[in-house]
Amino acid sequence: MVDLKGQYENIKERVDSSIMNVIETTAFINGPEVHQFQKELEDYLDVKHVIPCANGTDALQIAMMGLGLKPGDEVITADFTFAATVEVIALLQLTPVLVDVDPINFNIDIEAIKRAITPKTRAIVPVHLFGLVANMDEIMEIAKEHDLYVIEDNAQGIGANYTSKDGSKKKAGTIGHVASTSFFPSKNLGCYGDGGAIFTNDDDLAHIIRGIVNHGMYVRYHHDVVGVNSRLDSIQAAVLRAKLPHLDEYNAARRNAARKYSEAFSGIENIITPTGFCNNIQTICDVCDCHVFHQYTLKIVNVDRDALVNHLNEKGIPCGVYYPIPLHLQKAYRDARYKEEDFVVTNQLIKEVISLPMHTELDEEQIDFITKTVINFVTK
Numbered sequence: 001m002v003d004l005k006g007q008y009e010n011i012k013e014r015v016d017s018s019i020m021n022v023i024e025t026t027a028f029i030n031g032p033e034v035h036q037f038q039k040e041l042e043d044y045l046d047v048k049h050v051i052p053c054a055n056g057t058d059a060l061q062i063a064m065m066g067l068g069l070k071p072g073d074e075v076i077t078a079d080f081t082f083a084a085t086v087e088v089i090a091l092l093q094l095t096p097v098l099v100d101v102d103p104i105n106f107n108i109d110i111e112a113i114k115r116a117i118t119p120k121t122r123a124i125v126p127v128h129l130f131g132l133v134a135n136m137d138e139i140m141e142i143a144k145e146h147d148l149y150v151i152e153d154n155a156q157g158i159g160a161n162y163t164s165k166d167g168s169k170k171k172a173g174t175i176g177h178v179a180s181t182s183f184f185p186s187k188n189l190g191c192y193g194d195g196g197a198i199f200t201n202d203d204d205l206a207h208i209i210r211g212i213v214n215h216g217m218y219v220r221y222h223h224d225v226v227g228v229n230s231r232l233d234s235i236q237a238a239v240l241r242a243k244l245p246h247l248d249e250y251n252a253a254r255r256n257a258a259r260k261y262s263e264a265f266s267g268i269e270n271i272i273t274p275t276g277f278c279n280n281i282q283t284i285c286d287v288c289d290c291h292v293f294h295q296y297t298l299k300i301v302n303v304d305r306d307a308l309v310n311h312l313n314e315k316g317i318p319c320g321v322y323y324p325i326p327l328h329l330q331k332a333y334r335d336a337r338y339k340e341e342d343f344v345v346t347n348q349l350i351k352e353v354i355s356l357p358m359h360t361e362l363d364e365e366q367i368d369f370i371t372k373t374v375i376n377f378v379t380k
């Protein structure tokens, strides 16, 4: 599904020397590499504050802690995402409110958000699923009207550009009040272990969060709030500094691979290729810079998706089903308030989706082999 080795070969010298430098200077924790990476990511994203932390799940949790959400506060998020999103909501004893997603772009459904709002709602967590930015214009409008926070889960969308109705362009993760991201190795900007970060343009919130990640300390040994220990290792920061200058090129390589996949699949009746609604400008584009293709996810219709998965496995082609079970049906997150008719789209998507190999090193020959194998199976 990913080819981290191939990518490493191309940046080996820089990565190796930066890692050795951390070891030689023994600045393992909060060393200069972490600070430099923070500054460089702030510049890249054009955001005032990046707060590095240990992983993307922590980043989400800390963002919610920083906003001061209280037990019982309702937080609306998508039913069709990785469990980390709902997990941290539940861990903080907030009330997760899962809602359905859009059948075309897989992101949180705007009308479903509106229906889920109650007097207890405090926040919305859009996930830029598979690398496509959610409809942030509409989400920010709803948030403004109901006085809600917006926390972007940007673990899959780093580097994506969002064009608003008014034509202004922003990076994913810099539109809501606060955002989280993950540097898990297979993410679009991945390190060689765990890592994550929180982004915000709010100075006060950034200050609060900087204390939370460091045991609630603002002055050494004075613990003003309950915090956590969540740090990005200096070695991981060194890897990320070597990779950040290539992020746009990496995302372009993903988009290029996505374009080739979609061209090969065009006209095949049983395959629906991923598409992105370019925000509120209602043009549908197959590949543009609001989608950084963390995953390339097809919908397979009128063909047994699981049989296709088995067939690809037999042919030595890796593939994945993200995600096979909707969150509202997971044991840990069931809630008597949920009704199946509120999750029509997610319940359908889990049967149809399949993600093909997607990374920066895919070549023409691989794409050709993969697409031909898929097409032969679904048209037989």
Ligand SMILES: *Cc1c(COP(=O)(O)O)cnc(C)c1O
Pocket (backbone or CB within 6 Å): 055, 056, 057, 058, 081, 082, 084, 085, 127, 153, 155, 156, 181, 182, 183, 184, 194, 195, 196
């Ligand atoms: C990967 C991911 C996370 C969690 O990131 P970790 O660094 O693995 O903790 C959270 N949300 C989404 C949508 C993700 O894809």
